[in-house]
Amino acid sequence: xxVYAYVRYRVDSAAEAEDLTAAIFERVLAKIExxxxxxxxxxxxxxxxxxxxxxxxxxxxxxxxxLPLEEIASPVSDEPLPEEWVLREERVQEIRAHLKTLPERxxxxxxxxxxxxxxxxxxxxxxxxxxxxxxxxxxxAMIKLRRGMEEEKK
Numbered sequence: 246x247x248v249y250a251y252v253r254y255r256v257d258s259a260a261e262a263e264d265l266t267a268a269i270f271e272r273v274l275a276k277i278e279x280x281x282x283x284x285x286x287x288x289x290x291x292x293x294x295x296x297x298x299x300x301x302x303x304x305x306x307x308x309x310x311x312l313p314l315e316e317i318a319s320p321v322s323d324e325p326l327p328e329e330w331v332l333r334e335e336r337v338q339e340i341r342a343h344l345k346t347l348p349e350r351x352x353x354x355x356x357x358x359x360x361x362x363x364x365x366x367x368x369x370x371x372x373x374x375x376x377x378x379x380x381x382x383x384x385x386a387m388i389k390l391r392r393g394m395e396e397e398k399k
């Protein structure tokens with residue numbers, strides 16, 4: 246599900262992501278009677294609950310680990326050869342290290358965009374920002390990532 250993909254993008258292990266996703270849906274079920282709106286607003290409400298659950302998770306642990314990409318970066322199709330998997334894993338680790346250098350807000354936008362698969366418009370609703378601000382922040386974050394990775398190769 247998109248909720249699991251987002252959570253997995255934000256936490257370090259699949260087990261943590263599964264537990265947190267279950268907790269998110271428990272929250273949704275507990276609060277569903279308070280939700281009174283249309284389907285499009287339900288998605289934003291769900292994403293907000295998921296985002297808050299991830300924040301709560303890190304508050305409890307007092308850790309700042311973010312954005313593992315193993316499952317998101319791996320293809321859905323055929324299994325790669327072991328050599329390809331090792332190279333991909335090295336690349337994922339490199340990307341993860343650079344993502345952690347970004348400001349928290351940019352990490353959040355990237356997680357919603359690539360982990361959740363949300364549009365800039367949806368991200369703007371979830372984070373209560375202007376859509377143009379989301380686009381600009383995403384653009385800046387991607388430039389920072391590219392520059393950081395290019396500098397590392399030198």
